Amino acid sequence: MYATIAYGQKEAANWYFGKKAGVSFTEPGPQALLNGRLDTNEGCATISNNKGELLFYTDGITVWNRNHNVMLNGQSLLGDPSSSQSAIIVPKPKSNSIYYIFTVAATAGNDGLRYSEVDMNLDNGKGAITNVKNVLLTTPSTEKITAVQHANGLDFWVIAHAWNNANFLSYRITESGVSTSPVISSVGSIHNGDAGNSIGYMKASPNGKKVALAKWNIDSVVEIFDFDANTGILTKPITIDNVFGKEQKTGAYGIEFSPNSKVLYVSDVNLNNSSSKLYQFDLSNSDKQSILDSSTIIYSGSDILSAIQLAIDRKLYISNTVSSYLDVIEYPNTIGFACNYNNQGLSLNRRITIFGLPPFIQSFFVAKIEANNVCLGNVNSFKIDTDEPIDEINWDFGDGVTSNVQSPEHVYEFSGVYTVNATIISMANTYNLTTQVEIFDNPKIEMQTEYFICDAQPIKLSLNTTHDAYLWSTGETKSEITIDTPGSYKITVFDSYSGSSVFCESSLDIRVIESGMPKSIQIDTVDWTRNNNSIIIQAEGIGQYEYSLDNENYQSSNRFDNLSSGDYIIYIRDSNGCGVLEEEVYLLDYPKFFTPNGDGVHDLWNIRFAETEPSISIQIFDRYGKLLKAFDQNSTGWDGTFNGAIMPTDGYWFVVNRPSKNKIYKGHFTLKR
The missing domain is CATH 2.60.40 (Immunoglobulin-like)
Known part of the structure; x- marks a missing residue:
């Protein structure tokens, strides 16, 4: 049984594009990134690890590491920043360190489709390009490339389109590496003519069952195909024509599927008059006329909407060209204007986007695990957010516990960060998902559980550690209170964990008991012997008392035997700490x-x-x-x-x-x- 590596959406958590623009999806609500070095008109690619930590990014020529420095041997790749999809990054199955950067040349150039290998173990974990660099797969190629997971849930397909023919080239990436013998599907239109006809995006649907591409420039069309994620073969072409621009420098450019794989969005870019339209197509009925009839123009205006990319928050983001904004489609699964298109919905904090956005393995977006960080001892509920039918599911909670329940609950025994994996079987496809949950320690209450009020004198109940908030059963909200009444009290301590939206609490029940020094004392002696005398103490009061003859060694028994005659000091103390009394006692004797x-x-x-x-x-x-x-x-x-x-x-x-x-x-x- 081989070990599978589960990929989650956090590999797509960081984007770098345009003129040093960037977006992070690691926190709720995307945030602009200002640390990028990339400067590109179109092509770019980014990859993070499954924790959402940046690994590297590229414009197809130069590769920058996580510190935003040029990666070792990370120059002179043969992509092109003016290629629609200059690069896409794919991890090597069953490897935690090897990644492949696939590059495509601009306008069907001779450099064609190539790949280079990155080993993240090199340069102290910052990664480097190995001697496997710019390996040619095919030439010439269009500017289109996409990637999707194999039906086995382990391997990947990288899909390109050749130039001057109708060939789709599906390259399988396995644990052995990149297969240089592609699965060829000759289907759909021939891509040829003016070099500008090679421009435009291609995307696989998140569920791996469809592939769609945009052919920009003269007589622009969109083509939609069925894709078999098991064989890599494309079939059943549908051409959406007579919709987009027909002139040079016009037509369908950006393209993207909704998270449920049932809705297609296309940007129609007209560079002649600096305008664009954004189309929505319903793919629920897979025939050309139904798709055409479902067409909705979501936007039409002077903003140039170009690349469209699905994000890990399951929204679509659109490059609003030569602006410092991305447009947003809030509910892309929804048909019509209810999808909630938000023009300039995300600020890039004065950084500029151009045409391109980074493409990712589309399977990153087919489903995600929903789980929250919780406090230790609390139930964590897990579920899968997906539109695909789940025929079988297997969970691994990262602590040795597994489940095959679709929406399980689990309680972790120890605090820490756990990697949760879920393997879904949906019809013919397998999807491997991963996420991380953090189990936080509840706040520690460092107090004793029993206190004593001595002779009705007030006492203080206090914590000796600092937390975020407190609540006593008396209603007071500070770390220390003063009481003078015995009884039961409760302290609840709260701790918030910054950035995690988790508020943990612990409670402690405290018993306060009345106690005090003796109200009366009677001391009896059994004496008149040299060394076999006794002292017996009777102490009456509400306390619990201990007795000693030296104020060091105390006993609960009130009797001292086998004593020599002489003078003694009897010490009587309250075992609850209320105080000590002293009494002199003499054991009588006589000379023989x-x-x-x-x-x-x-x-x-x-x-x-x-x-x-x-x-x-x-x-x-x-x-x-x-x-x-x-x-x-x-x-x-x-x-x-x-x-x-x-x-x-x-x-x-x-x-x-x-x-x-x-x-x-x-x-x-x-x-x-």
Whole structure:
């Protein structure tokens, strides 16, 4: 299975013609181009890539690259700027770099029909003419040339007309190159006589089923033929005569089909009195009389309307000779004046058009893919804008997903630029189309989704990135708002993408919760041991609390176990960030012995940290239950005496009344002498 290359209308997105005039169709609404170097009365040709990026252009003699510099080896081609269709450019099938420039001489000159090869890989991607240059195909030839896609959807036909006979020459361009043995169709009138009779345009219909040509000068006629895009053969000639000028320097010159291939437009140029007419013919009924009966003169006046060219916006543009305007036919598929002819409808910004406009492969205009750039996650709808019946269609969305639905929908998983291909089978013909869609990232909202109002104090909800527009559920349209009420809030952020007509949005739901510091705290202790004590904290409030003994390591449990006796600071913080409280706590203990011998070490016995309890009372008894000493938190303790008498080494007991805890503690210690 070979890989096909799909061609879309964007290859015809840039035109250069006349005296450094140009038009770009890359954006909605054609725009004048002022950077062209081409200066020609008639013949010219332009080609872009399928993204609509200019590749090169020519007057049939000189070739300019995308930077508007003369292409390497791009001079001395044997076309002629005074040839109606001095050149046409055709890509080599299954190649992304090779193009052929076909040139025709003026007034049936001896240089005839030739071709030269361009390799876009040369000169750092700017392209160059290779040594395949000015290869002769036939001579003499009229000034007429057109191109259309082969029925297989891959190859192309370049069609010319010989001089001094009735021969059409159809040259097939394949992946192997240009076939120098044409398919010859000897049909219609003989093209001969005055050299001016070689002047005039030839076009294939976009669907590749018709070919029409204009014979200017003496006894001017238009000829219409059936064309077989599979064999390259022309048949069934119809001659439209006795309509156009019969004198020298008068007659049918420009010619073009409508996008639906059913309407033909012809410019009738009279250089003797500097006037012209624009004719419309309905080809729906393929007999001469019906076509003649359908004739409508769309324009008649002193403007010289010359070349007519179909554009990628599916309108027709007409060279308003020696002016800085192109005329426009807005609805060329429509019969009669409803086609909406617009005289001087497109300004060239003071650049001058003469007679010619660049011809293209007519198949570029048979159909186009309609799709929009969208935001990531949105559905992209695809359809084909064509007047041809679609018997079968195969889509490739450029991300590995395919479809055979005529108007599919597709959601891309990642942002980026995707090349979309569609292969259409319509009766005996295959058309390959391509377009590009860009999937934009939705704006990123860099915010947390949960906030806390601490003790009813107002807080700010704010974005830390800049976007085009904002909308809060409160109705405010700025990046930051102040609130003091808990609840649910929503922020929607919008981003516009310049030139793409896409406006993306993202939304984020934000929950604001009421929180705060404890309204009351109760601290309980389990102490009276050396290293197996506990602290238990009861904090009441609307917050969620965490606890620590060092203000660094916090825990959700409100209990600390296996603690040594001593003094502590309890830290209580709201886990929602509302603040930190501190409380001092003391774990009581008592000495298991003391030695009141006056050496300054363990001379007194007391309850450790008793000074922290303002209502504590302590009593000491001997083994017989005799009260020896009673004191409170302000006492330094017992010195081992009773009424001045030194008590002996022995065991003693104590009772501690601790009203703050509503508890009484009893214990035993030893006095040593």
